[in-house]
Amino acid sequence: xxxxxxxxxxxxxxxxxxxxxxxxxxxxxxxxxxxxxxxxxxxxxxxxxxxxxxxxxxxxxxxxxxxxxxxxxxxxxxxxxxxxxxxxxxxxxxxxxxxxxxxxxxxxxxxxxxxxxxxxxxxxxxxxxxxxxxxxxxxxxxxxxxxxxxxxxxxxxxxxxxxxxxxxxxxxxxxxxxxxxxxxxxxxxxxxxxxxxxxxxxxxxxxxxxxxxxxxxxxxxxxxxxxxxxxxxxxxxxxxxxxxxxxxxxxxxxxxxxxxxxxxxxxxxxxxxxxxxxxxxxxxxxxxxxxxxxxxxxxxxxxxxxxxxxxxxxxxxxxxxxxxxxxxxxxxxxxxxxxxxxxxxxxxxxxxxxxxxxxxxxxxxxxxxxxxxxxxxxxxxxxxxxxxxxxxxxxxxxxxxxxxx
Numbered sequence: 001x002x003x004x005x006x007x008x009x010x011x012x013x014x015x016x017x018x019x020x021x022x023x024x025x026x027x028x029x030x031x032x033x034x035x036x037x038x039x040x041x042x043x044x045x046x047x048x049x050x051x052x053x054x055x056x057x058x059x060x061x062x063x064x065x066x067x068x069x070x071x072x073x074x075x076x077x078x079x080x081x082x083x084x085x086x087x088x089x090x091x092x093x094x095x096x097x098x099x100x101x102x103x104x105x106x107x108x109x110x111x112x113x114x115x116x117x118x119x120x121x122x123x124x125x126x127x128x129x130x131x132x133x134x135x136x137x138x139x140x141x142x143x144x145x146x147x148x149x150x151x152x153x154x155x156x157x158x159x160x161x162x163x164x165x166x167x168x169x170x171x172x173x174x175x176x177x178x179x180x181x182x183x184x185x186x187x188x189x190x191x192x193x194x195x196x197x198x199x200x201x202x203x204x205x206x207x208x209x210x211x212x213x214x215x216x217x218x219x220x221x222x223x224x225x226x227x228x229x230x231x232x233x234x235x236x237x238x239x240x241x242x243x244x245x246x247x248x249x250x251x252x253x254x255x256x257x258x259x260x261x262x263x264x265x266x267x268x269x270x271x272x273x274x275x276x277x278x279x280x281x282x283x284x285x286x287x288x289x290x291x292x293x294x295x296x297x298x299x300x301x302x303x304x305x306x307x308x309x310x311x312x313x314x315x316x317x318x319x320x321x322x323x324x325x326x327x328x329x330x331x332x333x334x335x336x337x338x339x340x341x342x343x344x345x346x347x348x349x350x351x352x353x354x355x356x357x358x359x360x361x362x363x364x365x366x367x368x369x370x371x372x373x374x375x376x377x378x379x380x381x382x383x384x385x386x387x388x389x390x391x392x393x394x395x396x397x398x399x400x401x402x403x404x405x
Contacts, residue, residue: 002029002060007049010036012214013177014066016129017092021065024097031057034091035066035076037148040316043068047079054081065091067148073105088148108150111135126366126388127212128167132160132197133178140244141255141326142287144318149179154188157197165205172390173210173236173364176201181213182220195224202234209390210364210375212236215282218243218266219258230273238377239270240280240309246301247294250287253326260297267305278352278376280309285341286334287315288326295337302344308352309377310345314338346401353378353398361403365389371402378403 004025008018018034025032031053035046046068054062064076065086073085087105090096096104114134135150136143164174176198178184184194194213201211211234218241221229228235241263245251248260270277283298302310314334317324329337361374365385372380372391382405385391393405 002057004028004030004032005053005057005060006032006034007053008034009046009049009066010034010038010042011177011179012129012175013131013134013179015125016131016177019125019129020092021097024092024094028061028097029059030061030063033062033064033066035064035068037067037071037144037318039313040318041314046076050076050079050081067145070105070108070148071144073103077103088150108135108148111150112153114153114155126171126364126372127173127175127210128171129175129177130160130163130167131155131178132176132194133181133184136180137183138180138257139255141253141322142244142284142315142318144321145179147320152180152183152187154184154186156188157192157200160197161201161204164201164208168205168208170388172388173212174208175212175214177214180217181215182217182225193222193224194220195222195228198225198228198232198235202228202232208234210234210236212238212377213240215240215242217241217257218263221266226269226273230270230277236375236377237274237277238280238309238375239277241266241282243281243301243305243307244284245287245294246283246298246304247290248297250290250294250298253289254284254287254323260301263301264304271306276376278309278378279305279307280311280377281305281307282311282313283307283341284313284315285338286329288317288323288328290329290337299341299344302341302348306348306352307345308349310341310349312338312341312345349401350398353401353403356395356403357398358395360392360394361405363391363393363405365391374403380405 006018006022008015014034033049036042061083063084069076069085070088077085085103086096089111090104132155135152136146137152185192243263246260363372363374363380365372367387369384369387380403382393395403397404
């Protein structure tokens with residue numbers, strides 16, 4: 001019998017949950033596609049992954065789960081390659097994998113709890129991922145993810161600390177993940193903040209060498225979290241911000257809660273307090289009603305904030321979202337603007353990488369042992385080392401967008 005295989009698409013939260021699914025499957029001859037629905041392209045890639053997986057393993061059970069499956073379960077159930085569809089809430093329950101119902105998808109908006117899903121290990125990854133939050137209470141006009149993940153809910157700090165402590169025995173770095181990570185806590189007794197959670201993890205898990213945070217909403221970075229991001233050496237100098245745009249009118253139409261000036265000011269404060277910090281950001285090209293001048297404001301934000309880890313998304317209308325009903329930018333224009341954002345991001349990133357030549361970096365070694373990521377999340381090629389170790393290396397060159405040690 002073939003071993004189970006989980007194909008994880010999309011965010012780090014999906015990656016973390018895929019490890020739990022792999023554990024729940026035990027030795028079943030099953031392929032699981034853990035899908036993404038952040039864009040129409042992501043849904044297309046999910047369908048492609050399903051067809052490819054069926055060709056590769058024609059005799060295996062094929063199950064689709066994740067956000068795309070949660071939002072449109074019947075569409076995936078209708079695919080001839082698919083045996084079962086399991087929802088986002090059900091995919092982390094042993095009972096769902098023991099059942100044989102062709103579609104198991106409940107109303108995600110009715111889910112009120114989440115848990116630090118107890119995957120046995122992240123043996124195939126150099127770093128481990130811990131879900132501390134799920135869902136989102138905000139309704140950005142372009143985003144379908146709340147319909148796939150439900151409302152915001154947090155994992156109690158004690159459970160998170162226990163999970164991190166267990167992982168710290170085998171992993172030098174742990175990443176905290178969530179759909180809207182900075183909204184952690186209001187639904188828990190005492191309304192703890194993300195900053196308080198990070199403080200408790202660092203205090204109670206002294207063995208943990210590196211802690212990293214996934215995407216943050218800058219408007220929710222309070223003084224406690226800011227102090228940790230800029231002053232705690234075990235918290236990596238890498239902040240990925242959910243900016244989405246650099247024009248105030250577009251931000252308003254997106255229903256974002258920050259202004260351009262607030263984003264620029266936050267990044268300036270972060271850099272002033274911790275000069276080695278690396279800034280990442282999500283940016284959308286061609287949002288409905290975006291004029292050339294509005295686009296230029298977003299383009300300029302990359303240099304102004306020195307965004308060195310840019311995730312560029314060409315806007316695609318998601319059914320059921322308010323933005324899908326707004327006046328659309330021509331698809332070719334959207335594609336061209338995304339290409340310009342990527343080119344500018346590549347230029348800023350290359351300048352940053354060149355500035356690191358001659359520096360010494362602490363690198364977490366990843367498979368197969370000749371590469372890894374520094375604390376600032378720059379990718380580094382290095383001499384073969386033990387996977388999972390943290391090694392100190394001097395950077396001597398940059399090649400193909402990677403540091404060479």
